[in-house]
Amino acid sequence: MKISLFITSSNSQLKYVSSPTEIEEQLKLKKYTSEFNNNLRLATPIMMGSLGHLMVGLIDDIMVGRLGPVQLAATSLGNSLVFIAISIGLGFSFAITPLIAESDGEKDKEKGRSIFQHGMILTTVLGFFMVLLLILIKPILYHLDQPDEVVELAIPYYEIVALSMIPLMIFQGFKQFTDGLSETKYAMWATILTNVVNVVLNFVLIYGFWIFPRLEIVGAALGTFISRIVMVFFMYYMLAKKEKFDIYLKRLKVVEISKKVFLKIVGLGFPTALQMLFEVGLFTATVILAGTFGALPQAANQIALKLSSTTFMIAVGIGVAATVRVGNQVGLRNYTELRRIAFSNFLLIFIIMFCFAIGFLVFKDVLPLMFTDNNEVIGIAASLLVVAGFFQLSDGLQAVVLGGLRGLQDVNIPSFLTFIAYWIVGFPVCFYLGRTLNMGPFGIWIGLLIALTVSATLLFLRFNYLTNKLIKEKNELT
Template sequence: MNLEKYTSEFKNNLKLATPVMIGSLGHLLVGLIDDIMVGRLGPVELAATSLGNSIVFIALSIGIGFSFAITPLLAESDSEGDENKGRLIFQHGLLLTTIMGVVMFVFLFFLKPILYHLNQPEEVVVLAIPYYEIIAFSMIPLMIFQGFKQFTDGLSQTKYAMYATIVANIINVVLNFALIYGLWIFPRLELVGAAIGTLISRVAMVFFIYIVLANKEKFKPYLIRLKFNEIKKEVLKKIVNLGFPTALQMLFEVGLFAASVLLAGTYGAFSQAANQIALKLASTTFMIAVGIGVAATVRVGNQKGLKNYVELRRIAFSNFILVFFMMSMFSVGFLLLKDILPLAFTDNLEVIQIASSLLIVAALFQLSDGIQAVVLGGLRGLQDVNIPSLLTFMAYWVIGFPVCYYLGTILKMESLGIWIGLLTALTSSAVMLFFRFNYLTNKLIHKNNGTT
């Protein structure tokens, strides 16, 4: 294999991927800062935000997964040079993500009573409710932003969403300091203050990206508002047909990791704390794979629009090799620093010991996790989502979760058993999705050669 024909694409891949990585890492960083600031109020307050966010995060993953449908469709229309087609996709997509945000808010609002039935301390639930209500409402501006973000990603302009995310994060941190603790003229609102800070920052994010795009000539044709008589059933259907299976893919993966948290909690506080530390670290490195996955979606979508399937396959494989190299470095880092990294979170020796053992497994699944994320991005670029949804369900819930439960509970390996199950799930997903991508691209090349 001539490796240079793939590595020569690394620069182009990273140009698209880096802003997405920075934006995603920015969200994680602010989440960490939120935890630290709320944590200073006390353990009950920290538990309340964790409880509220746990349910919102599942809904959020579904919404974001749905919005991913916009990117490959825009990438395809962009490579075809069809601005009107791109405008219709964007405007219909924005309409759907806005509706999705409202539906998510209503769903989360009516789901609120479930907080009383999760075996949580009463004082935690009482604090969580007002926080949860405001965070649920913030899903509306967040999903509107997702519509704009996936639009700009599809046009290979990933930097604008990054700028909006950075500005929103700064606003969020400043407002949190002011509203949680009551600095200067601001009242001390504690958890409610943290929620209000998040809501305002998400509204600001929407205004920022709209103002930036409205002042760029490239985007003006796309921002012409959709008239009622321009709403086309077939465009809505195309986005929904791509978005719904993608949302399921996100739900299957996020659901497994949420189940792992609940399962670890049954083994005791130390096991759950170690599980959270390892998950936080693994989530951070996963953001790198997310960025490369977006690059794969956009570039594969471009080549699909050009019907250049040989180049499509070469570019896709360049992204697969890039993520393999980068996640390999994280694997080595986790192995070398497995006893040091947990010290950033706790000084409890038992928790550190458990977390250290989990990071060994996390080092192994860095490769699987990265590859499955980027191959999924490539498949989205091909607009192939139904079979991948079935494959991810099989990997996470038919294979992965039973292994987590059997090793963790039946064989009493506890958190280590859960993480071996996660490794099994991610590896199964990576292998099956790769074979799917390989099969489809070979089929497209042979079919195209037969018609030329």
């Protein structure tokens, strides 16, 4: 017999419910959706900051794209190696966030200060190291089977953007620290300012204006470099003027510098850097593979890559929220709540990325017009956006699950899982479909879809196993 019920909603209206089973299902769903506001409150500034950070490169591509497809392909090639260095550096800096979140959950400010100060030393040193590394590997650009005119333009752009690794890594130290304290708005403001500075500098330096010469893509590189320096000074100024950060900004004495703390950060940071390296490395490989088909396919690949990277920044924001909130629960030793909060983030990103997937499929012929008016480039980019639409779900989910695993400080096995997904499965498929079957960039992106799906599946299974294990162990002790 079917039972009909009415329940009262928060706005005092009666809502029809078909059966007690439906009530139970709604309550189960509400257990996760009730956390959406908390997740978004924390994640939104991070999303905006991440989008703002990406916008620096996106603005470069849009403004450089007006110069021509060869220039756009040159920035793509120049950024390909820089992105690998950035992924390594960011991976190390990401270790700061869960450690700060755990210390914040424990209300231990001295522990948080030590982690922050050691993290800042590490990220600054890494910035200089990455510049040196990028300079040393620069000759690789001549041996990637890329069009000569693209390589010639890419070199000076690459050299300047490489220098911007120093201010970028210093900023990351500040950003991951404030993210760990759930004070996410400061990095957002800094990146908004960065974009304003970058747009102005791009306009006057790329095209030439008033006393400024026309530098084209070199002007775009200078704009990025200068705007990142401004970003660091602004971030420090904002934190220094707030009394609540005084204890954290108090510099370590020499006797306070601890090898143990460095090793703890590196122990978390190195596997995280590998995770990012494996993923960014795969996408960089697609840039190089696409470049072997000529400047126009490479330009189309860059357009699709930049657009999919933009939506990925939303996943990054939710992922950091998952890291922080899971890290807080680790500090409180509340694993049941940890699992519920984490799954609320997984559900949230699934819904958001589903909307983006629909947008990519519907506007695939329109979005490339932001970058170029070349019909051949637009046609290739539109076909790639179809694939990008389908991998939105898996790309978003794997990023947020990784954030949850970082909150658990579980990084070694996830690194191995991402290696399997991207390089044991993904790259061979990309190469086989793209080069062997001569499907071009479209075949390469099918490989990306498969890699991201495998990654999301493996990482979710890992998180599910760990959280169930933690809950079971705690229940046995009590």
